[in-house]
Ligand SMILES: Nc1ncnc2c1ncn2[C@@H]1O[C@H](COP(=O)(O)OP(=O)(O)OP(=O)(O)O)[C@@H](O)[C@H]1O
Protein backbone atom coordinates (compact mmCIF):
# COMPACT_ATOMS: atom_id res chain seq x y z
CA UNK A 295 0.00 0.00 0.00
CA UNK A 296 2.91 2.26 0.86
CA UNK A 297 4.45 1.80 -2.55
CA UNK A 298 1.25 2.60 -4.42
CA UNK A 299 0.49 5.59 -2.16
CA UNK A 300 3.94 7.20 -2.80
CA UNK A 301 3.83 6.47 -6.48
CA UNK A 302 0.44 8.09 -6.90
CA UNK A 303 1.46 11.15 -4.88
CA UNK A 304 4.44 11.71 -7.21
CA UNK A 305 2.36 11.07 -10.30
CA UNK A 306 -0.25 13.49 -9.02
CA UNK A 307 2.18 16.42 -9.00
CA UNK A 308 3.60 15.51 -12.46
CA UNK A 309 0.08 15.36 -13.90
CA UNK A 310 -0.79 18.71 -12.34
CA UNK A 311 2.25 20.31 -14.05
CA UNK A 312 1.20 18.80 -17.37
CA UNK A 313 -2.31 20.07 -17.02
CA UNK A 314 -1.03 23.55 -16.27
CA UNK A 315 1.26 23.56 -19.32
CA UNK A 316 -1.56 22.16 -21.44
CA UNK A 317 -4.05 24.83 -20.35
CA UNK A 318 -1.57 27.62 -20.96
CA UNK A 319 -0.64 26.25 -24.38
CA UNK A 320 -4.33 26.21 -25.43
CA UNK A 321 -4.30 30.02 -25.22
CA UNK A 322 -1.15 30.76 -27.18
CA UNK A 323 -0.47 27.86 -29.56
CA UNK A 324 -2.08 27.47 -33.04
CA UNK A 325 -4.75 24.65 -33.39
CA UNK A 326 -2.69 22.33 -35.65
CA UNK A 327 0.17 22.38 -33.25
CA UNK A 328 -2.32 21.87 -30.42
CA UNK A 329 -3.55 18.62 -31.98
CA UNK A 330 0.00 17.28 -31.98
CA UNK A 331 0.43 18.43 -28.43
CA UNK A 332 -2.73 16.62 -27.37
CA UNK A 333 -1.55 13.39 -28.95
CA UNK A 334 1.76 13.52 -27.21
CA UNK A 335 0.28 14.61 -23.89
CA UNK A 336 -1.89 11.51 -23.98
CA UNK A 337 1.13 9.36 -24.83
CA UNK A 338 3.19 10.92 -22.02
CA UNK A 339 0.42 10.53 -19.48
CA UNK A 340 0.00 6.91 -20.58
CA UNK A 341 3.72 6.45 -20.17
CA UNK A 342 3.76 8.03 -16.75
CA UNK A 343 0.60 6.30 -15.52
CA UNK A 344 0.49 2.99 -17.35
CA UNK A 345 -2.12 1.45 -15.05
CA UNK A 346 -5.65 0.34 -15.74
CA UNK A 347 -8.33 0.51 -13.09
CA UNK A 348 -11.55 -1.52 -13.00
CA UNK A 349 -14.29 -0.65 -10.55
CA UNK A 350 -16.81 -3.15 -9.19
CA UNK A 351 -19.80 -1.46 -7.57
CA UNK A 352 -21.87 -3.08 -4.84
CA UNK A 353 -25.17 -2.13 -6.47
CA UNK A 354 -25.66 -2.28 -10.20
CA UNK A 355 -28.44 -1.94 -12.70
CA UNK A 356 -30.58 1.04 -13.43
CA UNK A 357 -30.94 3.15 -10.31
CA UNK A 358 -28.66 0.70 -8.46
CA UNK A 359 -31.43 -1.71 -7.56
CA UNK A 360 -29.59 -4.97 -7.76
CA UNK A 361 -26.80 -6.15 -5.50
CA UNK A 362 -23.90 -7.19 -7.68
CA UNK A 363 -22.93 -10.83 -7.42
CA UNK A 364 -19.45 -10.03 -8.72
CA UNK A 365 -18.91 -7.59 -5.84
CA UNK A 366 -19.85 -10.19 -3.23
CA UNK A 367 -17.82 -12.92 -4.91
CA UNK A 368 -14.70 -10.75 -5.20
CA UNK A 369 -15.12 -9.70 -1.59
CA UNK A 370 -15.22 -13.37 -0.58
CA UNK A 371 -12.12 -14.09 -2.66
CA UNK A 372 -10.25 -11.15 -1.16
CA UNK A 373 -11.23 -12.02 2.39
CA UNK A 374 -9.70 -15.45 1.92
CA UNK A 375 -6.58 -14.26 0.10
CA UNK A 376 -5.68 -10.88 1.56
CA UNK A 377 -5.48 -11.71 5.22
CA UNK A 378 -1.67 -11.48 5.27
CA UNK A 379 -1.51 -8.16 3.43
CA UNK A 380 -4.43 -5.89 4.36
CA UNK A 381 -4.53 -4.42 7.86
CA UNK A 382 -8.11 -3.48 8.50
CA UNK A 383 -11.05 -5.91 8.27
CA UNK A 384 -14.73 -6.18 9.02
CA UNK A 385 -15.73 -9.40 10.78
CA UNK A 386 -18.91 -11.36 10.13
CA UNK A 387 -19.93 -14.57 11.87
CA UNK A 388 -20.66 -17.45 9.50
CA UNK A 389 -21.58 -21.12 9.55
CA UNK A 390 -22.14 -22.65 12.98
CA UNK A 391 -20.63 -19.57 14.62
CA UNK A 392 -17.11 -20.88 14.01
CA UNK A 393 -14.34 -18.52 12.85
CA UNK A 394 -15.70 -15.17 11.64
CA UNK A 395 -15.45 -14.25 7.95
CA UNK A 396 -13.20 -11.22 7.43
CA UNK A 397 -13.83 -8.77 4.64
CA UNK A 398 -11.61 -5.82 3.76
CA UNK A 399 -12.66 -2.63 5.54
CA UNK A 400 -13.43 0.58 3.65
CA UNK A 401 -10.47 2.51 2.16
CA UNK A 402 -8.18 -0.45 2.69
CA UNK A 403 -5.79 -1.76 0.07
CA UNK A 404 -4.25 -5.15 -0.58
CA UNK A 405 -2.11 -6.82 -3.23
CA UNK A 406 -2.50 -10.04 -5.11
CA UNK A 407 -0.28 -11.98 -7.45
CA UNK A 408 -1.32 -13.99 -10.50
CA UNK A 409 1.14 -15.86 -12.72
CA UNK A 410 3.93 -13.62 -11.45
CA UNK A 411 1.96 -10.41 -12.08
CA UNK A 412 1.29 -8.05 -9.21
CA UNK A 413 -2.11 -6.36 -8.83
CA UNK A 414 -3.72 -4.03 -6.34
CA UNK A 415 -7.20 -4.18 -4.88
CA UNK A 416 -8.74 -1.35 -2.86
CA UNK A 417 -12.14 -0.83 -1.31
CA UNK A 418 -13.75 2.61 -1.31
CA UNK A 419 -16.99 4.33 -0.42
CA UNK A 420 -18.73 7.28 -2.02
CA UNK A 421 -20.63 9.37 0.45
CA UNK A 422 -23.86 10.84 -0.89
CA UNK A 423 -24.26 14.61 -1.02
CA UNK A 424 -25.95 15.31 2.25
CA UNK A 425 -27.96 18.36 3.14
CA UNK A 426 -27.91 17.81 6.86
CA UNK A 427 -25.10 16.80 9.15
CA UNK A 428 -25.38 13.45 10.92
CA UNK A 429 -23.13 11.60 13.32
CA UNK A 430 -24.43 8.26 12.07
CA UNK A 431 -23.37 6.44 8.92
CA UNK A 432 -25.99 6.80 6.21
CA UNK A 433 -27.56 3.82 4.49
CA UNK A 434 -27.01 5.37 1.05
CA UNK A 435 -23.24 4.97 0.91
CA UNK A 436 -22.05 3.41 -2.34
CA UNK A 437 -19.27 0.92 -1.94
CA UNK A 438 -16.99 -0.31 -4.66
CA UNK A 439 -13.80 -2.31 -5.16
CA UNK A 440 -11.06 -1.19 -7.52
CA UNK A 441 -8.60 -3.43 -9.29
CA UNK A 442 -5.40 -1.73 -10.54
CA UNK A 443 -2.88 -3.40 -12.84
CA UNK A 444 -0.30 -2.54 -15.48
CA UNK A 445 -1.80 -2.13 -18.93
CA UNK A 446 0.77 -4.61 -20.22
CA UNK A 447 -1.29 -7.36 -18.57
CA UNK A 448 -4.69 -6.26 -19.82
CA UNK A 449 -5.46 -9.56 -21.59
CA UNK A 450 -4.20 -11.74 -18.79
CA UNK A 451 -6.18 -9.87 -16.14
CA UNK A 452 -9.44 -9.37 -18.00
CA UNK A 453 -9.29 -12.89 -19.34
CA UNK A 454 -7.80 -15.37 -16.91
CA UNK A 455 -7.35 -13.48 -13.65
CA UNK A 456 -10.92 -12.21 -13.26
CA UNK A 457 -12.28 -15.65 -14.09
CA UNK A 458 -9.92 -17.14 -11.50
CA UNK A 459 -11.12 -14.62 -8.86
CA UNK A 460 -14.79 -15.26 -9.56
CA UNK A 461 -14.42 -19.06 -9.68
CA UNK A 462 -12.42 -19.18 -6.49
CA UNK A 463 -14.73 -16.69 -4.75
CA UNK A 464 -17.73 -18.83 -5.69
CA UNK A 465 -16.04 -22.00 -4.45
CA UNK A 466 -15.19 -20.38 -1.09
CA UNK A 467 -18.71 -18.99 -0.77
CA UNK A 468 -20.15 -22.44 -1.45
CA UNK A 469 -17.93 -23.96 1.24
CA UNK A 470 -18.90 -21.32 3.80
CA UNK A 471 -22.44 -21.18 2.56
CA UNK A 472 -25.08 -20.92 5.19
CA UNK A 473 -28.53 -21.66 3.88
CA UNK A 474 -30.98 -18.82 4.07
CA UNK A 475 -34.71 -18.71 4.37
CA UNK A 476 -36.19 -15.67 2.61
CA UNK A 477 -39.66 -14.21 2.96
CA UNK A 478 -41.06 -11.40 0.85
CA UNK A 479 -41.41 -7.94 2.39
CA UNK A 480 -44.60 -5.95 1.91
CA UNK A 481 -44.15 -3.79 -1.18
CA UNK A 482 -44.80 -0.55 0.76
CA UNK A 483 -41.16 -0.61 1.93
CA UNK A 484 -39.47 -1.36 -1.41
CA UNK A 485 -38.64 2.09 -2.64
CA UNK A 486 -35.35 2.93 -0.98
CA UNK A 487 -32.76 1.78 -3.55
CA UNK A 488 -30.92 -0.34 -1.04
CA UNK A 489 -33.92 -1.92 0.64
CA UNK A 490 -34.51 -5.46 -0.50
CA UNK A 491 -37.71 -7.15 -1.43
CA UNK A 492 -36.85 -10.21 0.63
CA UNK A 493 -35.89 -10.52 4.31
CA UNK A 494 -33.85 -13.49 5.32
CA UNK A 495 -32.88 -15.51 8.30
CA UNK A 496 -30.50 -18.43 8.70
CA UNK A 497 -32.10 -21.69 7.59
CA UNK A 498 -31.30 -24.48 10.02
CA UNK A 499 -34.03 -27.09 9.55
CA UNK A 500 -32.88 -30.56 10.64
CA UNK A 501 -35.08 -32.43 8.15
CA UNK A 502 -33.14 -34.62 5.71
CA UNK A 503 -34.02 -37.44 3.37
CA UNK A 504 -32.80 -39.89 6.02
CA UNK A 505 -35.30 -38.58 8.55
CA UNK A 506 -38.12 -38.37 6.02
CA UNK A 507 -40.61 -41.21 6.42
CA UNK A 508 -41.76 -42.54 3.08
CA UNK A 509 -41.42 -45.58 0.86
CA UNK A 510 -37.72 -46.11 0.10
CA UNK A 511 -38.40 -46.60 -3.61
CA UNK A 512 -40.27 -43.33 -3.90
CA UNK A 513 -37.63 -41.54 -1.87
CA UNK A 514 -34.85 -42.84 -4.11
CA UNK A 515 -36.78 -41.75 -7.19
CA UNK A 516 -37.03 -38.19 -5.85
CA UNK A 517 -33.34 -38.17 -4.90
CA UNK A 518 -32.37 -39.33 -8.40
CA UNK A 519 -34.53 -36.62 -9.90
CA UNK A 520 -32.86 -33.94 -7.77
CA UNK A 521 -29.34 -35.15 -8.55
CA UNK A 522 -30.13 -35.22 -12.27
CA UNK A 523 -31.46 -31.68 -12.06
CA UNK A 524 -28.48 -30.37 -10.10
CA UNK A 525 -25.97 -31.81 -12.54
CA UNK A 526 -28.03 -30.92 -15.57
CA UNK A 527 -26.57 -27.56 -16.57
CA UNK A 528 -25.26 -28.75 -19.94
CA UNK A 529 -28.29 -30.91 -20.58
CA UNK A 530 -30.74 -28.04 -20.06
CA UNK A 531 -28.60 -25.79 -22.27
CA UNK A 532 -28.56 -28.48 -24.96
CA UNK A 533 -32.31 -28.92 -25.06
CA UNK A 534 -32.87 -25.15 -24.90
CA UNK A 535 -34.84 -25.16 -21.67
CA UNK A 536 -34.40 -22.83 -18.69
CA UNK A 537 -32.54 -24.67 -15.93
CA UNK A 538 -35.41 -24.96 -13.51
CA UNK A 539 -37.79 -27.63 -12.27
CA UNK A 540 -41.23 -27.52 -10.72
CA UNK A 541 -42.51 -29.90 -8.06
CA UNK A 542 -46.05 -30.21 -6.83
CA UNK A 543 -46.28 -31.75 -3.37
CA UNK A 544 -49.77 -32.78 -2.43
CA UNK A 545 -51.39 -34.81 0.29
CA UNK A 546 -53.34 -34.55 3.54
CA UNK A 547 -52.08 -32.36 6.42
CA UNK A 548 -49.10 -33.71 8.36
CA UNK A 549 -47.79 -36.02 5.65
CA UNK A 550 -44.43 -34.29 5.31
CA UNK A 551 -44.76 -31.73 2.50
CA UNK A 552 -42.96 -28.95 4.37
CA UNK A 553 -40.47 -31.44 5.79
CA UNK A 554 -39.67 -32.59 2.28
CA UNK A 555 -38.97 -29.03 1.12
CA UNK A 556 -36.53 -28.59 4.00
CA UNK A 557 -34.91 -31.94 3.17
CA UNK A 558 -34.55 -30.89 -0.47
CA UNK A 559 -32.89 -27.59 0.52
CA UNK A 560 -30.47 -29.40 2.82
CA UNK A 561 -29.71 -32.03 0.20
CA UNK A 562 -29.09 -29.58 -2.65
CA UNK A 563 -27.60 -26.85 -0.46
CA UNK A 564 -30.08 -24.33 -1.87
CA UNK A 565 -31.68 -21.30 -0.22
CA UNK A 566 -35.43 -21.21 0.25
CA UNK A 567 -37.64 -18.33 -0.88
CA UNK A 568 -40.95 -18.74 0.90
CA UNK A 569 -43.30 -16.64 -1.19
CA UNK A 570 -46.35 -15.33 0.61
CA UNK A 571 -48.59 -14.65 -2.37
CA UNK A 572 -51.24 -12.86 -0.36
CA UNK A 573 -48.71 -10.10 0.43
CA UNK A 574 -48.04 -9.48 -3.27
CA UNK A 575 -50.32 -6.81 -4.64
CA UNK A 576 -50.02 -7.29 -8.37
CA UNK A 577 -48.29 -9.20 -11.17
CA UNK A 578 -45.59 -6.55 -11.63
CA UNK A 579 -44.55 -6.98 -8.00
CA UNK A 580 -44.45 -10.73 -8.43
CA UNK A 581 -42.07 -10.33 -11.35
CA UNK A 582 -39.78 -8.07 -9.32
CA UNK A 583 -39.71 -10.65 -6.56
CA UNK A 584 -38.78 -13.42 -8.99
CA UNK A 585 -35.98 -11.29 -10.46
CA UNK A 586 -34.54 -10.67 -7.01
CA UNK A 587 -34.07 -14.34 -6.23
CA UNK A 588 -30.65 -15.88 -6.58
CA UNK A 589 -29.54 -19.06 -8.31
CA UNK A 590 -29.36 -22.28 -6.33
CA UNK A 591 -32.67 -21.60 -4.71
CA UNK A 592 -36.05 -23.13 -4.08
CA UNK A 593 -39.08 -20.91 -4.46
CA UNK A 594 -41.94 -22.23 -2.35
CA UNK A 595 -45.61 -21.34 -2.48
CA UNK A 596 -47.29 -23.27 0.33
CA UNK A 597 -50.98 -24.11 0.26
CA UNK A 598 -51.35 -22.67 -3.23
CA UNK A 599 -55.10 -23.36 -3.16
CA UNK A 600 -55.51 -21.05 -0.14
CA UNK A 601 -52.96 -18.39 -1.15
CA UNK A 602 -55.15 -16.87 -3.79
CA UNK A 603 -58.35 -17.71 -5.49
CA UNK A 604 -56.25 -18.68 -8.46
CA UNK A 605 -58.58 -21.36 -9.59
CA UNK A 606 -61.67 -19.26 -9.54
CA UNK A 607 -60.24 -16.04 -10.84
CA UNK A 608 -60.81 -16.65 -14.49
CA UNK A 609 -64.31 -17.96 -13.94
CA UNK A 610 -65.04 -15.12 -11.59
CA UNK A 611 -63.85 -12.58 -14.12
CA UNK A 612 -66.12 -14.06 -16.74
CA UNK A 613 -69.00 -14.00 -14.36
CA UNK A 614 -68.18 -10.42 -13.48
CA UNK A 615 -68.24 -9.43 -17.13
CA UNK A 616 -71.64 -11.03 -17.45
CA UNK A 617 -72.87 -9.26 -14.38
CA UNK A 618 -71.55 -5.90 -15.42
CA UNK A 619 -74.57 -5.21 -17.49
CA UNK A 620 -76.82 -5.69 -14.54
CA UNK A 621 -77.19 -2.88 -12.07
CA UNK A 622 -75.51 -3.50 -8.71
CA UNK A 623 -76.68 -2.33 -5.36
CA UNK A 624 -74.18 -0.10 -3.48
CA UNK A 625 -73.46 -2.73 -0.77
CA UNK A 626 -72.41 -5.37 -3.30
CA UNK A 627 -70.28 -2.79 -5.11
CA UNK A 628 -68.49 -1.81 -1.92
CA UNK A 629 -67.80 -5.43 -0.98
CA UNK A 630 -66.32 -6.04 -4.44
CA UNK A 631 -64.09 -2.97 -4.15
CA UNK A 632 -62.82 -4.18 -0.76
CA UNK A 633 -62.06 -7.55 -2.25
CA UNK A 634 -60.15 -5.98 -5.12
CA UNK A 635 -58.01 -3.96 -2.73
CA UNK A 636 -56.14 -7.12 -1.69
CA UNK A 637 -53.87 -9.11 -3.95
CA UNK A 638 -54.46 -8.70 -7.65
CA UNK A 639 -52.05 -11.41 -8.68
CA UNK A 640 -53.68 -13.45 -11.38
CA UNK A 641 -53.20 -17.00 -12.51
CA UNK A 642 -51.70 -15.83 -15.80
CA UNK A 643 -49.32 -13.52 -13.89
CA UNK A 644 -48.12 -16.44 -11.84
CA UNK A 645 -47.80 -18.73 -14.85
CA UNK A 646 -45.82 -16.05 -16.64
CA UNK A 647 -43.35 -15.87 -13.76
CA UNK A 648 -43.01 -19.62 -13.59
CA UNK A 649 -42.34 -20.33 -17.21
CA UNK A 650 -42.60 -17.11 -19.14
CA UNK A 651 -39.65 -15.06 -20.24
CA UNK A 652 -39.12 -13.93 -16.64
CA UNK A 653 -38.13 -17.38 -15.57
CA UNK A 654 -35.06 -17.16 -17.78
CA UNK A 655 -33.16 -14.80 -15.48
CA UNK A 656 -30.69 -17.16 -13.86
CA UNK A 657 -30.71 -20.92 -13.62
CA UNK A 658 -30.60 -23.72 -11.11
CA UNK A 659 -33.94 -22.89 -9.56
CA UNK A 660 -36.65 -25.11 -8.21
CA UNK A 661 -40.21 -24.05 -7.67
CA UNK A 662 -42.48 -25.99 -5.34
CA UNK A 663 -46.20 -25.73 -4.74
CA UNK A 664 -47.86 -27.53 -1.89
CA UNK A 665 -51.52 -28.25 -1.47
CA UNK A 666 -53.86 -30.42 0.52
CA UNK A 667 -56.41 -30.46 -2.29
CA UNK A 668 -54.87 -31.22 -5.65
CA UNK A 669 -58.26 -31.46 -7.35
CA UNK A 670 -58.98 -27.84 -6.55
CA UNK A 671 -56.09 -26.52 -8.65
CA UNK A 672 -56.43 -25.18 -12.15
CA UNK A 673 -54.99 -27.77 -14.56
CA UNK A 674 -53.03 -24.98 -16.29
CA UNK A 675 -51.09 -24.39 -13.09
CA UNK A 676 -49.97 -27.95 -12.59
CA UNK A 677 -49.49 -29.23 -16.10
CA UNK A 678 -46.16 -30.97 -16.79
CA UNK A 679 -43.54 -28.50 -17.89
CA UNK A 680 -44.67 -26.14 -15.13
CA UNK A 681 -44.93 -28.59 -12.31
CA UNK A 682 -42.71 -31.23 -13.83
CA UNK A 683 -43.04 -33.77 -11.05
CA UNK A 684 -46.10 -34.43 -8.95
CA UNK A 685 -45.29 -36.04 -5.62
CA UNK A 686 -48.03 -37.44 -3.48
CA UNK A 687 -47.33 -37.60 0.22
CA UNK A 688 -49.80 -39.91 1.76
CA UNK A 689 -50.78 -41.57 5.01
CA UNK A 690 -48.14 -43.51 6.88
CA UNK A 691 -47.32 -46.94 5.44
CA UNK A 692 -45.28 -49.58 7.25
CA UNK A 693 -42.07 -48.67 5.39
CA UNK A 694 -42.48 -45.05 6.45
CA UNK A 695 -43.23 -46.14 10.02
CA UNK A 696 -39.95 -48.07 10.13
CA UNK A 697 -38.05 -44.85 9.35
CA UNK A 698 -39.90 -43.05 12.15
CA UNK A 699 -39.26 -45.91 14.61
CA UNK A 700 -35.56 -45.82 13.77
CA UNK A 701 -35.35 -42.03 14.12
CA UNK A 702 -37.53 -41.61 17.20
CA UNK A 703 -36.78 -44.83 19.11
CA UNK A 704 -33.59 -46.16 17.54
CA UNK A 705 -35.10 -49.57 16.74
CA UNK A 706 -35.18 -51.42 13.44
CA UNK A 707 -37.34 -54.29 14.61
CA UNK A 708 -39.61 -55.08 17.54
CA UNK A 709 -42.12 -57.83 18.35
CA UNK A 710 -44.97 -55.28 18.06
CA UNK A 711 -44.03 -54.37 14.47
CA UNK A 712 -46.26 -57.01 12.76
CA UNK A 713 -49.30 -55.79 14.68
CA UNK A 714 -48.51 -52.19 13.76
CA UNK A 715 -48.04 -53.21 10.12
CA UNK A 716 -51.51 -54.75 10.03
CA UNK A 717 -53.10 -51.75 11.74
CA UNK A 718 -51.39 -49.27 9.38
CA UNK A 719 -52.83 -51.18 6.42
CA UNK A 720 -56.31 -50.84 7.87
CA UNK A 721 -56.06 -47.23 9.06
CA UNK A 722 -55.25 -43.82 7.62
CA UNK A 723 -52.88 -42.00 9.94
CA UNK A 724 -50.59 -39.15 8.85
CA UNK A 725 -46.85 -39.54 9.60
CA UNK A 726 -47.11 -36.45 11.83
CA UNK A 727 -49.58 -38.31 14.09
CA UNK A 728 -47.57 -41.53 14.00
CA UNK A 729 -44.47 -39.56 14.98
CA UNK A 730 -46.29 -37.83 17.81
CA UNK A 731 -47.59 -41.14 19.19
CA UNK A 732 -44.25 -42.87 18.90
CA UNK A 733 -42.29 -40.09 20.61
CA UNK A 734 -41.46 -40.84 24.27
CA UNK A 735 -43.44 -38.47 26.52
CA UNK A 736 -41.26 -38.97 29.59
CA UNK A 737 -37.91 -40.50 30.46
CA UNK A 738 -39.65 -43.61 31.89
CA UNK A 739 -41.25 -44.55 28.58
CA UNK A 740 -39.34 -47.35 26.89
CA UNK A 741 -39.64 -48.58 23.31
CA UNK A 742 -42.36 -51.09 24.14
CA UNK A 743 -44.54 -48.43 25.84
CA UNK A 744 -44.12 -46.01 22.93
CA UNK A 745 -45.07 -48.64 20.36
CA UNK A 746 -48.00 -49.70 22.51
CA UNK A 747 -49.13 -46.04 22.61
CA UNK A 748 -49.10 -46.05 18.84
CA UNK A 749 -51.10 -49.28 18.70
CA UNK A 750 -53.73 -47.78 21.04
CA UNK A 751 -53.93 -44.65 18.90
CA UNK A 752 -54.21 -46.69 15.71
CA UNK A 753 -56.97 -48.85 17.17
CA UNK A 754 -58.84 -45.76 18.30
CA UNK A 755 -58.52 -44.18 14.86
CA UNK A 756 -59.66 -47.41 13.25
CA UNK A 757 -62.68 -47.56 15.54
CA UNK A 758 -63.57 -43.93 14.84
CA UNK A 759 -63.19 -44.44 11.10
CA UNK A 760 -65.43 -47.51 11.30
CA UNK A 761 -68.09 -45.58 13.22
CA UNK A 762 -67.91 -42.72 10.77
CA UNK A 763 -68.25 -45.06 7.82
CA UNK A 764 -71.25 -46.73 9.46
CA UNK A 765 -72.88 -43.39 10.11
CA UNK A 766 -72.26 -42.28 6.58
CA UNK A 767 -73.75 -45.52 5.31
CA UNK A 768 -76.72 -45.02 7.57
CA UNK A 769 -77.10 -41.47 6.31
CA UNK A 770 -76.91 -42.68 2.73
CA UNK A 771 -79.50 -45.34 3.45
CA UNK A 772 -81.89 -42.80 4.97
CA UNK A 773 -81.33 -40.48 2.01
CA UNK A 774 -82.04 -43.33 -0.38
CA UNK A 775 -85.18 -44.30 1.48
CA UNK A 776 -86.36 -40.71 1.45
CA UNK A 777 -85.75 -40.48 -2.26
CA UNK A 778 -87.63 -43.72 -2.93
CA UNK A 779 -90.51 -42.56 -0.77
CA UNK A 780 -90.63 -39.24 -2.62
CA UNK A 781 -90.63 -41.01 -5.97
CA UNK A 782 -93.43 -43.30 -4.89
CA UNK A 783 -95.44 -40.29 -3.77
CA UNK A 784 -94.93 -38.53 -7.05
CA UNK A 785 -96.03 -41.64 -8.86
CA UNK A 786 -99.07 -42.01 -6.65
CA UNK A 787 -100.03 -38.33 -7.03
CA UNK A 788 -99.52 -38.52 -10.76
CA UNK A 789 -101.85 -41.47 -10.96
CA UNK A 790 -104.55 -39.81 -8.88
CA UNK A 791 -104.09 -36.62 -10.93
CA UNK A 792 -104.69 -38.60 -14.12
CA UNK A 793 -107.75 -40.13 -12.48
CA UNK A 794 -109.08 -36.69 -11.62
CA UNK A 795 -108.51 -35.52 -15.14
CA UNK A 796 -110.10 -38.62 -16.55
CA UNK A 797 -112.92 -38.28 -14.11
CA UNK A 798 -113.16 -34.62 -14.93
CA UNK A 799 -113.44 -35.34 -18.59
CA UNK A 800 -116.06 -38.01 -17.93
CA UNK A 801 -118.05 -35.58 -15.84
CA UNK A 802 -117.89 -33.08 -18.63
N1 LIG B 1 -43.05 -38.06 6.06
C1 LIG B 1 -42.61 -37.60 7.22
N2 LIG B 1 -41.41 -37.98 7.69
C2 LIG B 1 -40.95 -37.55 8.86
N3 LIG B 1 -41.62 -36.72 9.66
C3 LIG B 1 -42.81 -36.30 9.25
C4 LIG B 1 -43.36 -36.72 8.01
N4 LIG B 1 -44.56 -36.15 7.88
C5 LIG B 1 -44.76 -35.40 8.95
N5 LIG B 1 -43.72 -35.48 9.79
C6 LIG B 1 -43.61 -34.81 11.08
O1 LIG B 1 -44.78 -34.06 11.25
C7 LIG B 1 -44.54 -32.68 11.35
C8 LIG B 1 -45.46 -31.95 10.39
O2 LIG B 1 -45.15 -32.30 9.08
P1 LIG B 1 -45.13 -31.26 7.86
O3 LIG B 1 -45.20 -29.88 8.35
O4 LIG B 1 -44.01 -31.61 6.96
O5 LIG B 1 -46.50 -31.66 7.19
P2 LIG B 1 -47.23 -30.99 5.95
O6 LIG B 1 -47.54 -32.09 5.00
O7 LIG B 1 -46.45 -29.85 5.46
O8 LIG B 1 -48.58 -30.50 6.62
P3 LIG B 1 -49.55 -29.31 6.16
O9 LIG B 1 -50.29 -29.79 4.97
O10 LIG B 1 -50.45 -29.14 7.33
O11 LIG B 1 -48.69 -28.12 5.90
C9 LIG B 1 -43.09 -32.49 10.97
O12 LIG B 1 -42.46 -31.58 11.80
C10 LIG B 1 -42.46 -33.84 11.12
O13 LIG B 1 -41.90 -33.95 12.39
Ligand SMILES: [Mg+2]
Pocket residue numbers: 551552553596664
Ligand atom coordinates in the same frame (compact mmCIF):
# COMPACT_ATOMS: atom_id res chain seq x y z
MG1 LIG C 1 -46.78 -27.75 5.44
